[in-house]
Amino acid sequence: MLRVEDVSFAYPGGGAVLADIRFQAAAGEILAIVGRNGAGKSTLLRLLNGLRQPGSGSIAVAGRSTADTPVHELARHIGTVFQAPEQQIFNATVRDEVAFGPRRLGLAGAALEERIAAALARTGLAEVAGRHPLDLDQAARRMVALGSVLAMHPAVLLLDEPQRGLDAGAAARLEAIIAEEAAAGRCVVLVCHDMDFVARSAGRVLALAEGRVVADAATSAFFADAGLTRRAGVESPDPLLLARHFGLAPALTGPAFARRWIEAAGEPSAAGEARRRAH
């Protein structure tokens, strides 16, 4: 679905921001791009959606070269939710914002209504469909941007820090949407600084450091390797740190940690040791 080959990039007048980037992502995959501030993550997203062109190398989205496909045509196949949702909101109501993309795809009548209703329901925006998007809080604006992209059914979804500013309920809704999109055969790429969110959502991690790929691994393998997380400059998820602290088997998520804890309780020595450390 996404093929990136030997891509390098520099902003005009600047030094190299990305060098020798090579990876592929398949339909149904959830790939998290992680790394320190300035590592080049958002720049990579701008290359994937065709807003910028690589200095060298090539990128294909659903079989289309980003060099040969106009951005508006590429947008049918790859949808982006930017870090600042205000960048992409320009309609006077939430409903019109969500309807804009599918209308441009040529949808009308019942098919259009269905797309709009589904996107509004999934993002929890049905009750504010008549409001101006910029009158809503930051979390709801993020959902408006997400809904407008979901309504287009793109093959690839790019989400730049989608969890930022969301409360627990909205973050859970977002996680469910990401999982549903992957299950429907879409390729989801998210840039994320929240490693707990990455551990819960992504199947694979691509780590960048100073514009180069320093890890491309299954999420569990990435976080299990302290050398990789150090090189990427990211923290380990909290449940993994807790599991290590109590001498339990690795756990990437809260529920996995709870299972490890209960399993350990069945083994007198491990449970006793874990409980002794807890008190």
Ligand SMILES: Nc1ncnc2c1ncn2[C@@H]1O[C@H](COP(=O)(O)OP(=O)(O)OP(=O)(O)O)[C@@H](O)[C@H]1O
């Ligand atoms: N429009 C631009 N013009 C010139 N340099 C830029 C531009 N945008 C980003 N940069 C530079 O490119 C480098 C990579 O930035 P980028 O935003 O891609 O990193 P990032 O990993 O997404 O960072 P963050 O996690 O802080 O969002 C940084 O040194 C940044 O200063």
